[in-house]
Amino acid sequence: xxxxxxxxLAVRNLREAVxxxxxxxxxxxxxxxxxxxxLSLGVGLQALASQRLNxxxxxxxxxxxxxxxRGMGGPGGGPERASAPNPAGKREVAKPLDExxxxxxxxxxxxxxxxxxxxxxxxxxxxxASFSTNVLGLPESxxxxxxxxxxxxxxFSSPTAEEAILQAEFAKELTAEPATLVGKELVLRxxxxxxxxxADIAKEKDIDKQMDEMMSxxxxxxxxxxxxxxxxxxxxxxSAGVGGFGGGRVFVPLxxxxxxxxxxxxxxxxxxxxxxxxxxxxMALTVRVKSPKDVTRVEEAIKKMGYSTFxxxxxxxxxRLVFTVFDLFLGLFGSLALTVASLGIxxxxxxxxxxxxxxxxxxxxxxATDRDVRSLFFAEAGAMGLFGGIFGVALGWLIGQTLxxxxxxxxxxxxxxxxxxxxxxxxLAGGAxxxxxxxxxxxxxxxxxxxxxxxxxxxxxxx
Amino acid sequence: xxxxxISNAVIEPPRxxxxxRALNVARSYRLGEALIHAVHDVSLDIRGGExxxxxxxxxxxxxxxxxxxxxxxxxxxxxxxxxxxxxxxLDPEGLARYRRDTVGMVFQxxxxxxxxxxxxxxxxPLRLAEVDRSERQARVGEALERVRLGAxxxxxxxxxxxxxxxxxxxARALVNRPAILFADEPTGNxxxxxxEQILLLLQEIQxxxxxxxxxxxxxxxxxxxxxxxxxxxxxxxxxx
Numbered sequence: 001x002x003x004x005x006x007x008x009l010a011v012r013n014l015r016e017a018v019x020x021x022x023x024x025x026x027x028x029x030x031x032x033x034x035x036x037x038x039l040s041l042g043v044g045l046q047a048l049a050s051q052r053l054n055x056x057x058x059x060x061x062x063x064x065x066x067x068x069x070r071g072m073g074g075p076g077g078g079p080e081r082a083s084a085p086n087p088a089g090k091r092e093v094a095k096p097l098d099e100x101x102x103x104x105x106x107x108x109x110x111x112x113x114x115x116x117x118x119x120x121x122x123x124x125x126x127x128x129a130s131f132s133t134n135v136l137g138l139p140e141s142x143x144x145x146x147x148x149x150x151x152x153x154x155x156f157s158s159p160t161a162e163e164a165i166l167q168a169e170f171a172k173e174l175t176a177e178p179a180t181l182v183g184k185e186l187v188l189r190x191x192x193x194x195x196x197x198x199a200d201i202a203k204e205k206d207i208d209k210q211m212d213e214m215m216s217x218x219x220x221x222x223x224x225x226x227x228x229x230x231x232x233x234x235x236x237x238x239s240a241g242v243g244g245f246g247g248g249r250v251f252v253p254l255x256x257x258x259x260x261x262x263x264x265x266x267x268x269x270x271x272x273x274x275x276x277x278x279x280x281x282x283m284a285l286t287v288r289v290k291s292p293k294d295v296t297r298v299e300e301a302i303k304k305m306g307y308s309t310f311x312x313x314x315x316x317x318x319x320r321l322v323f324t325v326f327d328l329f330l331g332l333f334g335s336l337a338l339t340v341a342s343l344g345i346x347x348x349x350x351x352x353x354x355x356x357x358x359x360x361x362x363x364x365x366x367x368a369t370d371r372d373v374r375s376l377f378f379a380e381a382g383a384m385g386l387f388g389g390i391f392g393v394a395l396g397w398l399i400g401q402t403l404x405x406x407x408x409x410x411x412x413x414x415x416x417x418x419x420x421x422x423x424x425x426x427x428l429a430g431g432a433x434x435x436x437x438x439x440x441x442x443x444x445x446x447x448x449x450x451x452x453x454x455x456x457x458x459x460x461x462x463x
Numbered sequence: 464x465x466x467x468x469i470s471n472a473v474i475e476p477p478r479x480x481x482x483x484r485a486l487n488v489a490r491s492y493r494l495g496e497a498l499i500h501a502v503h504d505v506s507l508d509i510r511g512g513e514x515x516x517x518x519x520x521x522x523x524x525x526x527x528x529x530x531x532x533x534x535x536x537x538x539x540x541x542x543x544x545x546x547x548x549x550x551x552x553l554d555p556e557g558l559a560r561y562r563r564d565t566v567g568m569v570f571q572x573x574x575x576x577x578x579x580x581x582x583x584x585x586x587x588p589l590r591l592a593e594v595d596r597s598e599r600q601a602r603v604g605e606a607l608e609r610v611r612l613g614a615x616x617x618x619x620x621x622x623x624x625x626x627x628x629x630x631x632x633x634a635r636a637l638v639n640r641p642a643i644l645f646a647d648e649p650t651g652n653x654x655x656x657x658x659e660q661i662l663l664l665l666q667e668i669q670x671x672x673x674x675x676x677x678x679x680x681x682x683x684x685x686x687x688x689x690x691x692x693x694x695x696x697x698x699x700x701x702x703x
Binding site: 368 | 535556559560564566568570574590591592639
């Protein structure tokens with residue numbers, strides 16, 4: 001029998017015992033729905049975690065610092081070494097992290113952005129009072145991280161705006177009503193790093209001092225003040241960690257911060273190490289890449305250039321493993337219901353064989369082969385699996401949406417933003433339907449074989 | 464054509480002109496400890512175009528012999544030749560093809576599928592034979608017109624009288640244009656009027672299509688009136 005005839009006969013047969021076949025199909029649908037709902041939770045939670053982590057800027061970034069000798073800055077101190085030996089035994093000169101290295105990193109393949117970490121101590125003057133805190137320069141890409149979603153006021157109007165965003169806890173120190181700060185002005189009092197130029201050296205009257213400065217260059221630290229307009233108040237957590245936008249309670253655009261030429265903790269060390277060169281250096285650079293999979297390669301390239309690097313890529317690998325195992329167990333539990341539903345298919349089809357015994361005998365008398373009869377029952381089982389699978393996917397999606405809706409209501413009551421915890425990608429929908437069809441066909445094996453083996457003479461006698 | 468396939472297009476009568484030849488055919492069943500010989504050592508030749516009635520009382524083995532000749536059952540001994548092929552040597556697939564392509568069957572209890580309309584019932588053999596869809600409607604229409612049921616094709620069997628159901632079953636048996644029509648007590652569930660009508664129809668079709676008809680019946684008057692030859696069975700053996 002041709003496929004189309006088989007399908008038509010199968011669907012017709014299913015329509016005839018509509019209640020029984022509908023209930024069996026519903027059983028399959030419930031099984032598929034539980035599988036889809038479980039896995040959609042796993043997929044949704046994984047997507048949520050990945051999205052949050054990717055937005056945090058922690059997992060698609062390489063954090064670069066200059067290679068420093070042992071003993072400096074560590075607990076207990078110790079004699080400083082200017083360089084560390086490489087595997088060939090040669091001592092390398094520790095390279096400073098400066099504008100030149102920043103541009104080298106920017107030229108690497110798949111690098112999207114390179115920016116320095118500019119974080120400095122400041123006195124904030126507002127309303128006649130003074131408040132000490134740290135300021136952090138934010139790159140333009142920080143807007144897309146979602147960290148500033150839901151803030152009071154607005155993000156910076158431009159990358160060079162003379163504006164500040166205050167962290168909510170700090171804003172409360174300035175005034176009891178932080179929202180009223182938006183649009184007001186504050187003054188940052190900070191330490192500026194000044195290089196002494198050749199003209200300035202020439203002005204020096206003391207010739208010995210002039211000679212010293214010409215040989216070694218000079219930097220000086222002076223206090224400066226900068227007026228900034230408060231653009232917004234944010235709840236972003238100041239302790240978000242390395243590479244995130246933590247470590248500051250006042251945020252300014254990075255380019256504005258760079259223009260301040262703030263003295264950084266590494267300035268003195270880099271000045272001495274560089275033999276008195278007054279070229280500015282960076283404490284650290286963040287190198288952002290297109291996707292987490294590019295991190296390893298870029299990190300290796302930067303290490304070869306002579307810098308120290310750090311990335312959180314290994315953490316994402318562990319996270320993926322956790323979610324994979326999580327999905328596996330969710331899938332197994334979800335499949336249990338479908339397994340039970342497959343027993344329903346076996347039962348329905350075996351009952352159908354008993355009821356349609358004579359019909360099978362007639363089909364065989366008319367020339368149906370054993371294969372035709374087997375295929376007919378297979379087709380009926382497959383049709384129940386297909387319809388049950390499609391309906392089950394829809395039901396599973398609905399369950400996921402209901403869970404998301406309920407979760408959002410709960411989160412909103414806790415003053416937290418809603419999240420999408422369930423997601424049914426196309427591969428899950430297609431895979432669940434295919435799985436339902438396969439399970440149904442397997443369930444149909446025994447009834448189909450039994451129907452095919454019926455003796456037509458005995459079947460025709462059956463009342 | 465695949466091995467074991469027999470169709471009216473390739474049937475060649477053996478040298479003595481018999482379309483169908485049964486040679487020392489036997490069929491036995493084990494029923495607990497006992498061995499029942501339903502058919503015992505039956506030899507029979509049927510020529511093309513004959514109307515043969517298998518006559519006998521209940522339990523004489525006539526239906527069993529009919530089932531063997533129609534390929535619904537396999538003999539425990541002997542051979543059944545149709546068009547030079549021995550049915551006893553065919554596998555289940557081969558027998559199914561024989562039933563599909565060479566044979567038409569009519570039963571005492573009509574055996575129309577209750578869930579299908581008359582038209583769908585008559586179309587069923589064409590689906591099994593994988594006849595092209597474009598041909599089916601015409602052939603179904605032709606078969607239903609032949610039994611004068613063209614106007615009832617959308618009705619289900621439950622909406623038809625006994626006589627109409629049996630005519631519908633006859634249309635189904637004819638739609639594939641078989642070489643041989645086997646009828647097992649076709650009038651058994653009908654009153655005498657309807658029964659006679661069915662046999663008249665059968666005779667008319669047999670004459671117009673040159674078909675071979677083998678009919679099982681226990682009614683001697685009907686057999687004598689419509690069959691060109693009567694074969695008597697008793698206790699599984701030919702008599703007379």
